[in-house]
Amino acid sequence: MDRRDDNNCIQGGEDIENDGGGGALFERRESDASSFDGSVREPLLHHRSRINNTSQIAIVGAKVYPIESLDYEIIENELIKQDWRSRKRVQIFQYIFLKWTLALLIGLLTGVVAFFNNLAVENIAGFKLLLTSNLMLKDKYFMAFAAFAGLNMLLATCAAALCAFFAPAAAGSGIPEVKAYLNGVDAHSILAPSTLLVKDKEAHEQQGQNPREQIFGSIFAVSAGFVVGKEGPMVHTGACIANLLGQGGSRKYHLTWRWLRYFKNDRDRRDLITCGAAAGVAAAFRAPVGGVLFALEEAASWWRSALLWRTFFTTAVVAVVLRSLIQFCRSGNCGLFGQGGLIMFDVNSSDPAYNTPDLLAVIFIGVLGGLFGSLYNYLVDKVLRTYSIINERGPAFKILLVITISLLTSCCAYGLPWFAHCTPCPAGLEKECPTIGRSGNYKNFQCQPGHYNDLASLFLNTNDDAIRNLFSSRNRNEFHISTLFIFFFGMYFLGIITYGIAVPSGLFIPVILAGASYGRLVGRLLGSVSNLDVGLFALLGAASFLGGTMRMTVSLCVILLELTNDLLMLPLMMLVLLISKTVADIFNKGVYDQIVIMKGLPYLEAHAEPYMRNLVAGNVCSGPLITFSGVEKVGNILHALQMTGHNGFPVIDEPPFVDAPELCGLVLRSHLLVLLNGKKFTKNRLLFGSELLRIFHAFDFAKAGSGKGLKVEDLDLTEEELEMYVDLHPITNTSPYTVVETMSLAKAAVLFRELGLRHLCVVPKTPGRPPIVGILTRHDFMPEHVLGLYPEFNHHK
Numbered sequence: 001m002d003r004r005d006d007n008n009c010i011q012g013g014e015d016i017e018n019d020g021g022g023g024a025l026f027e028r029r030e031s032d033a034s035s036f037d038g039s040v041r042e043p044l045l046h047h048r049s050r051i052n053n054t055s056q057i058a059i060v061g062a063k064v065y066p067i068e069s070l071d072y073e074i075i076e077n078e079l080i081k082q083d084w085r086s087r088k089r090v091q092i093f094q095y096i097f098l099k100w101t102l103a104l105l106i107g108l109l110t111g112v113v114a115f116f117n118n119l120a121v122e123n124i125a126g127f128k129l130l131l132t133s134n135l136m137l138k139d140k141y142f143m144a145f146a147a148f149a150g151l152n153m154l155l156a157t158c159a160a161a162l163c164a165f166f167a168p169a170a171a172g173s174g175i176p177e178v179k180a181y182l183n184g185v186d187a188h189s190i191l192a193p194s195t196l197l198v199k200d201k202e203a204h205e206q207q208g209q210n211p212r213e214q215i216f217g218s219i220f221a222v223s224a225g226f227v228v229g230k231e232g233p234m235v236h237t238g239a240c241i242a243n244l245l246g247q248g249g250s251r252k253y254h255l256t257w258r259w260l261r262y263f264k265n266d267r268d269r270r271d272l273i274t275c276g277a278a279a280g281v282a283a284a285f286r287a288p289v290g291g292v293l294f295a296l297e298e299a300a301s302w303w304r305s306a307l308l309w310r311t312f313f314t315t316a317v318v319a320v321v322l323r324s325l326i327q328f329c330r331s332g333n334c335g336l337f338g339q340g341g342l343i344m345f346d347v348n349s350s351d352p353a354y355n356t357p358d359l360l361a362v363i364f365i366g367v368l369g370g371l372f373g374s375l376y377n378y379l380v381d382k383v384l385r386t387y388s389i390i391n392e393r394g395p396a397f398k399i400l401l402v403i404t405i406s407l408l409t410s411c412c413a414y415g416l417p418w419f420a421h422c423t424p425c426p427a428g429l430e431k432e433c434p435t436i437g438r439s440g441n442y443k444n445f446q447c448q449p450g451h452y453n454d455l456a457s458l459f460l461n462t463n464d465d466a467i468r469n470l471f472s473s474r475n476r477n478e479f480h481i482s483t484l485f486i487f488f489f490g491m492y493f494l495g496i497i498t499y500g501i502a503v504p505s506g507l508f509i510p511v512i513l514a515g516a517s518y519g520r521l522v523g524r525l526l527g528s529v530s531n532l533d534v535g536l537f538a539l540l541g542a543a544s545f546l547g548g549t550m551r552m553t554v555s556l557c558v559i560l561l562e563l564t565n566d567l568l569m570l571p572l573m574m575l576v577l578l579i580s581k582t583v584a585d586i587f588n589k590g591v592y593d594q595i596v597i598m599k600g601l602p603y604l605e606a607h608a609e610p611y612m613r614n615l616v617a618g619n620v621c622s623g624p625l626i627t628f629s630g631v632e633k634v635g636n637i638l639h640a641l642q643m644t645g646h647n648g649f650p651v652i653d654e655p656p657f658v659d660a661p662e663l664c665g666l667v668l669r670s671h672l673l674v675l676l677n678g679k680k681f682t683k684n685r686l687l688f689g690s691e692l693l694r695i696f697h698a699f700d701f702a703k704a705g706s707g708k709g710l711k712v713e714d715l716d717l718t719e720e721e722l723e724m725y726v727d728l729h730p731i732t733n734t735s736p737y738t739v740v741e742t743m744s745l746a747k748a749a750v751l752f753r754e755l756g757l758r759h760l761c762v763v764p765k766t767p768g769r770p771p772i773v774g775i776l777t778r779h780d781f782m783p784e785h786v787l788g789l790y791p792e793f794n795h796h797k
Contacts, residue, residue, distance in 0.1 A: 072756030107317025114283030126336030174236025229509025235280035242276025264702035290559030370583025373548015473535030515545025547580035551590035608746035
């Protein structure tokens with residue numbers, strides 16, 4: 001039975017009217033598709049009116065926002081064509097020059113922000129650990145715990161307050177949101193350039209995501225001893241910086257630059273934000289090549305060679321900035337920060353000579369990483385769903401949850417080392433043992449002179465120092481097997497319960513800590529049959545767990561090699577990443593993919609679902625369809641804009657302007673608002689587009705920044721003006737992408753994603769029918785909508 005409707009597509013279905021959001025995490029809402037009077041054409045649906053009931057809101061950070069799509073398509077209307085023809089050679093040079101200048105600025109700013117982020121974390125956490133250590137040396141153990149837990153709680157409360165009261169969307173990693181944005185999904189809170197240091201609630205409602213809360217919140221969260229990293233928030237911060245630079249300035253603060261008007265479109269901003277995401281990874285891991293590959297493999301949905309050059313240039317600038325600033329700190333000008341360099345965890349002192357038993361051990365670690373990684377993703381998903389119920393109850397509950405996790409983390413970090421045995425310091429050490437200070441491999445804790453507590457050396461350290469200790473190859477028996485076992489389970493479960501609380505938190509560092517723990521543990525257990533060093537086992541364990549949770553291969557491989565400066569490990573690293581990813585893919589998706597789905601972000605995968613091959617484009621269309629004439633009455637346009645949240649409307653030329661109805665193109669809601677606000681109308685239904693071309697300029701219709709754009713409520717039209725007519729031809733995209741209604745849904749979905757579309761017009765196959773069947777949007781490809789219409793395909797998923 002053919003269930004296809006002839007005229008049953010929805011246009012602009014991904015964009016609902018902003019009704020404030022709210023509700024449960026997985027609540028589904030219906031689009032507001034209202035009926036219109038006869039003056040606006042609504043082709044009757046032959047079978048039934050299909051309203052797209054899929055969710056058009058999503059969780060960003062810890063708050064619900066309406067979802068829209070981005071206009072990555074190149075719009076070709078008469079105004080833009082006129083602007084292209086009028087551009088001079090010097091303006092083209094300005095545009096190219098600005099692309100590279102902005103890439104340079106993104107690299108500079110991201111590198112500086114990352115440096116001061118590290119500087120703040122090392123000094124704040126270092127002060128806390130020094131105070132705790134000094135009190136313990138004086139045998140004031142209870143006071144040491146009170147200071148340690150109290151400072152952790154204070155820092156955690158500061159981070160939670162920023163996320164709970166000022167920037168709810170700053171919570172979490174930020175990588176899923178950046179990934180969704182580069183896929184074409186936009187919400188008011190994903191990226192916001194308005195406030196880089198302080199933001200109030202009013203600005204939050206207008207602008208959304210705040211890189212400043214990401215910066216300061218991440219500093220407080222990492223310094224508070226949470227099992228989180230600053231890498232995810234750093235990626236988000238880099239994307240926010242890029243978005244800020246690509247806004248073309250701020251009219252509110254009178255910071256507008258004429259040259260930057262060229263970047264007032266989603267397509268160029270997408271490229272800048274891709275550079276920002278790559279710069280964030282490069283800054284967090286000091287891995288410039290890894291940053292480029294991360295953007296290519298994980299973040300970006302569209303790629304081209306020109307973008308590769310600019311992202312590589314951006315990450316190279318980040319590396320130079322970091323190297324210069326770190327070199328400055330080595331002279332002792334940065335307080336407790338100053339150790340290390342671009343190579344964060346240097347393990348190239350070991351020669352990775354391996355044989356068949358070693359390869360079998362590496363395969364075992366890969367399988368173990370896939371199993372642990374898939375279980376980790378499953379548990380993170382369950383915890384996030386539970387936390388969403390708590391976070392919905394208000395800011396006070398968010399902060400209470402953060403304080404609870406902070407106390408639990410402090411108790412584990414301070415309490416578990418008491419169960420560890422004191423170990424005599426090895427002879428012939430270059431460094432002091434036990435370590436007196438904030439960092440080092442040999443923490444004294446409660447041990448007698450000449451002994452160290454190996455578990456305290458891992459728990460009572462910064463995350464970077466703990467990883468450095470696990471990767472150490474100097475002493476094979478530095479950490480007991482029981483110590484590695486306890487630390488692994490501690491990091492594994494603390495990482496799970498920490499992600500999802502109202503603080504900026506990255507997943508890379510917790511995963512590396514847990515993976516390095518069981519990797520070194522396997523190295524100790526297989527020491528009699530393997531020639532590989534335990535430090536190399538720790539590195540392979542970290543790689544396997546990363547592959548099992550995040551399901552990246554090439555970028556992770558290069559990032560880890562840049563982190564450790566050990567190119568000889570490349571074959572083993574490749575092997576363990578491939579195995580762990582393959583094993584984990586059997587059970588579930590990568591952690592970022594799961595979070596994207598759970599947040600309700602309508603992410604389009606690179607491949608179509610199998611059941612889509614059994615359907616055609618016309619099968620999933622919803623209605624009603626609202627169209628305009630080429631010369632339309634102002635009142636009809638205003639009524640349609642007021643009654644729907646649609647962002648694209650087909651324009652149809654009709655007699656007497658043409659012999660028969662034909663599709664003229666597609667006009668955007670934002671362009672209609674600008675045109676109506678200009679009030680260039682006529683009393684009679686006439687073509688007067690040439691006059692509009694002289695009055696308006698293409699930049700008048702450029703996309704506004706993250707601030708308030710023109711809204712329907714801003715229009716002030718009289719009753720007389722509502723009865724007048726306006727020519728839509730100058731602002732109509734005359735070459736929208738179209739597909740025939742009989743094209744398979746799978747093919748249409750791939751086309752939609754690959755071209756980065758917001759609207760895909762569906763045209764009839766047979767003549768004698770209206771020139772357009774309908775419009776497919778992002779939400780029409782979502783499984784919730786398709787399987788809601790055709791539940792019999794559920795078993796084909």
